[in-house]
Amino acid sequence: MxxxxxxxxxxxxxxxxxxxxxxxxxxxxxxxxxxxxxxxxxxxxxxxxxxxxxxxxxxxxxxxxxxxxxxQPRTAEASDQLLERIDQAILHEDTHLIVVNKPAGLPVHGGSGVSFGLIEAFRQLRPNLPFVELVHRLDKDTSGLVILAKSRPALTALHQMLKAGEIEKHYRALVHGRWQGGKRHITVDLKRENNSYQKMQVAEEDEEGQTAESIFKPISVYGDCTLMDVQILTGRMHQIRVQAAHLGFPILGDERYGDFKLNRAYRDVGVKRLCLHAASLACYFELSGQKLQFEAPLPDDINQVLKALKLPK
Missing domain, CATH: 3.10.290.10 (RNA-binding S4 domain)
Incomplete structure (x- = not known):
């Protein structure tokens, strides 16, 4: 050829x-x-x-x-479908970074029996890029905004901004229960459950843990559930999921920290995965001298759940 x-x-x-x-x-x-x-x-x-x-x-x-x-080999067709899906999910790209609206069900990186994730697929999508790395992570079943860096200086700068709390990050979480009390600033210490690398828990007063801070704010009530805006002030593993469960408002579809019976009961209204979505990012990025602000609307599957919850029983 x-x-x-x-x-x-x-x-x-x-x-x-x-x-x-x-x-x-x-x-x-x-x-x-x-x-x-x-x-x-x-x-x-x-x-x-x-x-x-x-x-x-x-x-x-x-x-x-x-x-x-x-x-092409048989596996190429599935890979092409994934690459096309990721390509369509790109919301922004400049000389320093890329912002992707990650679909639920796609891990951000390969491992644990998964041959590839968002970053591996993106490297296939852009084989000529000399550098591309994840700036932060999202759980596999969480949808929404993910930042990729296109250079080592950009990656270092964004990591420092995350550590300093200079990137404002908001999530949407559909929790079970009618939230009371308006906006609440939640601070708890988290630790690994039984030294697990896959599950966290709230530490007791006499135990050491890492401080996790979030601001929970109700948006709308849907039946016995509430759609929340959650701003994270720290970036601990599974932070929102653990805090929501600890407060008695587990996120629908959360198979690790949620309520098994509730999840099964809400399957009839379309809850098939963790109802958590990374909805917005905002920061001032010194490398480009620009104020960056990105939003990803609620995906169709969560919107369908909200519509079903509104229907009379």
């Missing part, structure tokens, strides 16, 4: 480059098409173009060699 050059005809003039390539490569997944355009492997008159670029008669298209679907 080698690079080919194609001259745009009158019939193709006005057509988007992505649609042209989809017809040209009939057996290649869409994600592959968008990837080669985004990486600049496809050029029109020696210039990079975006997928929505409209062709002009007489232009010359550089078409790189692409393996057809039949030539």
């Amino acid at each position: 080698s690079v080919e050059y194609y001259t745009v005809t009158a019939n193709e003039a006005g057509q988007r480059i992505d649609n042209f390539l989809l017809k040209y490569f009939k057996k290649v997944p869409k994600s592959v098409i968008y990837r080669i355009v985004r990486k600049g492997e496809v050029r029109v008159d020696k210039k990079r173009v975006k997928p929505e670029y409209k062709l002009v008669e007489g232009e010359q298209i550089r078409i790189p060699p692409v393996r057809t679907e039949l030539e």
